[in-house]
Each structure stands twice: as structure tokens, then as C-alpha cells.
Amino acid sequence: MRLFESRPGDDGLPGPERALAVLALVTGTLMAVVDTTMINLALPTIAADLDVPASRAVWITNLFQVVCAAFLLVFAGISELVTRRRLYLFGIGIFVAASLGAALSRNLETLLVFRACQGLGAAATLSIGPSLYRAIFPSRLLGSALGLSALVVAGGYAAGPTLSGVILSFADWPWLFALNVPLGMCSFWLASRALPREKPRKGSFxxxxxxxxxxxxxxxxxxxxxxxxxxxxxxxxxxxxxxxxxxxxxxxxxxxxxYPLLPLSVFSEMRFTLAVSASGLAFIGQGLTFVALSFFYQEQMGFTPLETAWLFTPWPLAIMLVGPIAGRLADRINPSVLSSTGLGLLIVGLIALALVDESTGVAGSLWRTALCGIGFGLFQPPNNREMMGSLPLERSSNVSGVMSTTRTVGQSFGVAIVGAALALGWPVQVTLWLGAATTLLALLASVARMPLARRALHARRASSAGH
CATH class of the missing domain: 1.10.287 (Helix Hairpins)
Structure with missing residues (x-):
């Protein structure tokens, strides 16, 4: 594969070592993403088995997310002192041990303790994931590498609900957590052998x-x-x-x-700042849409939770198909053009979803969701390349922490918007229009950086020609 071919002058890892390191990241990322989506679907089952009300059971998800969000920037800073390899191994180890503890839990309080530990482990790995891709791959393949990352995350989101439904059809909910143990051990072994070794930064924390x-x-x-x-x-x-x-x-x-945890000087680079703004606003739109459609499909169209999960499937599947292609193109042409085009398609898809009613039918919902996935898949890898490539290599950990935090906060803010709208008695379709509006703001931020990205692309080509 092109991703694992070495050329003279390449930075990053050699081809064979690159493949093992990527496999370690893929298994670790899949474990965290699939776990989140599986548990969300299983909350009613867990609540019934532990004999707790749904209002308390939601903390099985909430506590994981709170802990993960709180530690993203912290772990990105710590990685400079202990190295990213050691932090990644720590995160995988904590996540696997906590998964085993969660599988053995027999009351809500114990389960919540281990879910918090899972959130801690997930934060350690997710906070540095994008920066590890930059350390593993040469700069000429950064877009392709981040496209692969988008494919893995989208695959996890697509597989999680279905896998959860299949497991719960013949086994109890603890097996959802137990599944992480062999996958995590595999990721830990691969990471210990293949992730790049680096010197820790000297100085205080x-x-x-x-x-x-x-x-x-x-x-x-x-x-x-x-x-x-x-x-x-x-x-x-x-x-x-x-x-x-x-x-x-x-x-x-x-x-x-x-030695600041997050040097504010990184935001003086407008390519980075505008890319972060576009990312946060786009993730608000995505998080908002997922929750709003869940209510619409189940409460107004009468679909079951599993049927609703299937109706969402075209979104991550489209990202899986389009994301790697968009990432590869971002290594060759202006990434902001690709991102802006993707946001435009996403806006059209969100408007089309806002116009859905009870007479639309399954096919009408599927193509709209697929269009949103195509747009998001075309947007995310090039935009991530802009964030990661706009700053020097030594700022990779900081960029990675900002990327993860922006995604988490954006999605959570989208969920909060839906909650507020429902509390006020607004129709679900109104929140979808709000999602289109936030995505329009993301498009404006993306378009604003086009001249900057074009100059950076010309400079990169000139540098490559010089070598």
C-alpha cells in the first residue's frame, strides 16, 4: 500500500514499522469508539438488570464522557514529559483493567467507578492519537494518514450499535465490557513493540x-x-x-x-485557528443531528432503537468510503477547498433531513443521512490535516489535545442544544435547522482560510521540489 511505502528523505517511521504502529492505533481507537456506542444502546438493559432508574443509568455514559473531556488537554501536556508512547500504553492498560472491572460489576456504584477509569484511559489515548499519526507517517502522507483515522472512527461508530444488539441478543451486558480485554491486550502488545520512541521534554509541568x-x-x-x-x-x-x-x-x-499546558501562541496561526473553529462548529451540527434524529425516528416515526441505529448507518459508512479519499487528495490539493465543499454538502443534507416528515419513508431518510456522511467525510480529514500541518512538529501534542477537546465539546454542545429545544417544547426539526446554521458558520470559517491554505500548499510543493 502507498501508506506503507518508504521514500528517501521521509520523516516518520520506515514502512514495515509504520504498519505495526498503525495497527496498534487502529485497535486502540476501535476499542474506545465501539465501547462508547455499544454502551449507549445497552443503557436500558443495564438499568433493568441493576434495578436502577434511567435517570441514574445515564451516568454510565455521562461519567465516562465527563472524565474523558476533563483530561484531554492534561494528558496532551503530560505526553511531552513522559513521551507519547508511554502515555498511550498507560491509557490502554487503564482502559483494559477498567473494562474487566466493569464486566465484573454487580451494582451501579461499582460500575460507575470503573466507567470513570475507562474515561481516564480513553482520554490518555485519544488526546495524542492524531499526533501519533503525524509521528508515524511522513509529512507527504499526513492527509492520507488522517483519512485512515477518520475511516477507523467511522467504522467504530457504524459497528458499535449493531455489535451491541447482536451480543445482547444471546449474552448479558457484562460481555460488552469483556470484549475490550482481548482487543486491548492486542493493542498494548503492538504499541509496546511499534510506537516510536522519543526523548521526553525537560522542564516542569x-x-x-x-x-x-x-x-x-x-x-x-x-x-x-x-x-x-x-x-x-x-x-x-x-x-x-x-x-x-x-x-x-x-x-x-x-x-x-x-511551560504552559497549552501555549496560546498556537492560535496566532490563523490556518490553525480557523480550522479549529470550523471543526468545533461542524461537530456541533453532527452531535445535534444524531440526537435529534434519534428522538424523531423513535417518537414520531415509530422505529425501534435498533431500527434507528440502522437508519444512522449510512452516515459513518459514507465517511468510511469518502474519508480516506479526501485525506489522500488533501496531500495534493488545497485542503480548505475540500473541507468547504464537504461542509456545503453537509448543509444540504441537514436541510434535507429538516424537511423529513412521517411520509418520507426509509429510503428517503437513508439518502439524506448518506449525503450528510459524504459531506462530513469530505470535510474532516482535510480539515484535520490543516490543523495538524499548520503548526511545527514539536507542537503536535498540543494540536492533538485541541483537536480531541474541540470534537468532544462540539458534540456535547450539540446534544445540549437538542435538550434545551426539547425542554422548551420546540419541534425536533427546528434543531436540525440550527444544525444547518452552525454548519454554515463552519463553512464561512473554512472559506476564510482558503488563501492561507493555498500559500501553504505552494510552499510545501516548492520544498518538495527542492528536495
């Missing part, structure tokens, strides 16, 4: 920045999750205020710290 980051992201996530639930408004506002205060303290700390 920004402890104050890390604490402020955790408070900021955790309180923001809790505030967004509280929106639309039967929670007093002052509680949601209190968490939001805490997030704002922690954000202000975090910014002040990053300007003064000798």
Missing part, C-alpha cells in the same frame, strides 16, 4: 493550568448535560459560571506559565 483545565472542561460538560433535564436553572447556570471563571484563570495562567 503546568500543574495549575492542568487543574484549571480539568475544572473548566468538566464543569462545562456538566452544565451542557444539565440543559434540558429536570435540573433547577440555577444549577446549570452555576456550572456554566464555574466553567467561565476557570477558563479565565486558565488563559491568565497560560500567559504566565514557563
Amino acid at each position: 503546568d500543574v495549575a493550568g492542568a487543574l484549571l483545565s480539568m475544572v473548566m472542561l468538566a464543569s462545562l460538560f456538566i452544565a451542557m448535560d444539565a440543559v434540558g433535564h429536570a435540573v433547577p436553572i440555577w444549577q446549570s447556570a452555576g456550572w456554566a459560571l464555574l466553567a467561565v471563571l476557570a477558563c479565565g484563570g486558565f488563559i491568565i495562567r497560560q500567559r504566565r506559565a514557563p
Whole structure:
């Protein structure tokens, strides 16, 4: 394969070592993504078996997400001190041990403890995943590598619900967690052998920045999750205020710290800042759409949860098909043109979904969802290439942490919008129009960086010709 061919002057790992390292990342990423989607579908089953109300069972998902979100930036910073290889191994080890503990849990409290540990392990691996792709692959193949990453994530999202339904049809829910153990052990073994070794950075760790980051992201996530639930408004506002205060303290700390957790200078590169903005807004649209359609398909069109999962399948399948192609093209042509085209298709798909009614039928829903997947698949790998390629190699860990945090916060904010809309009694279709509006803002950010990306592409070609 082209991805694993070596050329003179290539940075990254040699071809054969590259293949093993990628396999380690693929198995680890699949484990985390499939686990999340499987457990979401299994929540009613787990709640019934543990004899707990649904309002408490949702914390099986929420706690995982809160812990994961809170530690993304922290682990991205820690990776510079302990190396990404060691942090990845730590994350896989914690995730596997916690999965075994979750499989053996017989009450909600114990299960929640191990879900929090799973969130910790997932944060360690996901925070540095994109930067490891940059360390493994030569710069000339960065877009193709990130396209492969998008394929793996989309494949996990597509397979998770179906796999969960199949397992629960003949086995109990603990087997959903037990499945992670052999897959995680395989990923750990591969990572220990193949991930690149590097020298740790010397210097101190920004402890104050890390604490402020955790408070900021955790309180923001809790505030967004509280929106639309039967929670007093002052509680949601209190968490939001805490997030704002922690954000202000975090910014002040990053300007003064000798070794900041997230150097704010990275945002002076407008290609990076605009790509991050486009990513966050697009993920709001995607997260919003997934939740809104779940309610629409089940409550208004009468589909079962498993049938609803099948109706979503064209979205990740389209990303699996289009993402690698878009990533490969991003190595050759202006990535912002590809991203902007993808966002345009995504907007058309979201508008088409907003026009769905009870008379549309399955086929009408499927092509609309597939169009959204094609658009998102065309957008994400080139946009990720812009984020990762717009800054120096030594900032890869910081970029990776920002990418993961942007994705997590964007999706969570989309869910919060749906919760607020439902609490206010708005029709589900209104939230889909809001998703199209946020995606339009993402398109504007993407178009704004086209001249910058074009100049960067010309510079890259000139550098390649010089070599």
C-alpha cells in the first residue's frame, strides 16, 4: 500500500514499522469508539438488570464522557514529559483493567467507578492519537494518514450499535465490557513493540493550568448535560459560571506559565485557528443531528432503537468510503477547498433531513443521512490535516489535545442544544435547522482560510521540489 511505502528523505517511521504502529492505533481507537456506542444502546438493559432508574443509568455514559473531556488537554501536556508512547500504553492498560472491572460489576456504584477509569484511559489515548499519526507517517502522507483515522472512527461508530444488539441478543451486558480485554491486550502488545520512541521534554509541568483545565472542561460538560433535564436553572447556570471563571484563570495562567499546558501562541496561526473553529462548529451540527434524529425516528416515526441505529448507518459508512479519499487528495490539493465543499454538502443534507416528515419513508431518510456522511467525510480529514500541518512538529501534542477537546465539546454542545429545544417544547426539526446554521458558520470559517491554505500548499510543493 502507498501508506506503507518508504521514500528517501521521509520523516516518520520506515514502512514495515509504520504498519505495526498503525495497527496498534487502529485497535486502540476501535476499542474506545465501539465501547462508547455499544454502551449507549445497552443503557436500558443495564438499568433493568441493576434495578436502577434511567435517570441514574445515564451516568454510565455521562461519567465516562465527563472524565474523558476533563483530561484531554492534561494528558496532551503530560505526553511531552513522559513521551507519547508511554502515555498511550498507560491509557490502554487503564482502559483494559477498567473494562474487566466493569464486566465484573454487580451494582451501579461499582460500575460507575470503573466507567470513570475507562474515561481516564480513553482520554490518555485519544488526546495524542492524531499526533501519533503525524509521528508515524511522513509529512507527504499526513492527509492520507488522517483519512485512515477518520475511516477507523467511522467504522467504530457504524459497528458499535449493531455489535451491541447482536451480543445482547444471546449474552448479558457484562460481555460488552469483556470484549475490550482481548482487543486491548492486542493493542498494548503492538504499541509496546511499534510506537516510536522519543526523548521526553525537560522542564516542569503546568500543574495549575492542568487543574484549571480539568475544572473548566468538566464543569462545562456538566452544565451542557444539565440543559434540558429536570435540573433547577440555577444549577446549570452555576456550572456554566464555574466553567467561565476557570477558563479565565486558565488563559491568565497560560500567559504566565514557563511551560504552559497549552501555549496560546498556537492560535496566532490563523490556518490553525480557523480550522479549529470550523471543526468545533461542524461537530456541533453532527452531535445535534444524531440526537435529534434519534428522538424523531423513535417518537414520531415509530422505529425501534435498533431500527434507528440502522437508519444512522449510512452516515459513518459514507465517511468510511469518502474519508480516506479526501485525506489522500488533501496531500495534493488545497485542503480548505475540500473541507468547504464537504461542509456545503453537509448543509444540504441537514436541510434535507429538516424537511423529513412521517411520509418520507426509509429510503428517503437513508439518502439524506448518506449525503450528510459524504459531506462530513469530505470535510474532516482535510480539515484535520490543516490543523495538524499548520503548526511545527514539536507542537503536535498540543494540536492533538485541541483537536480531541474541540470534537468532544462540539458534540456535547450539540446534544445540549437538542435538550434545551426539547425542554422548551420546540419541534425536533427546528434543531436540525440550527444544525444547518452552525454548519454554515463552519463553512464561512473554512472559506476564510482558503488563501492561507493555498500559500501553504505552494510552499510545501516548492520544498518538495527542492528536495
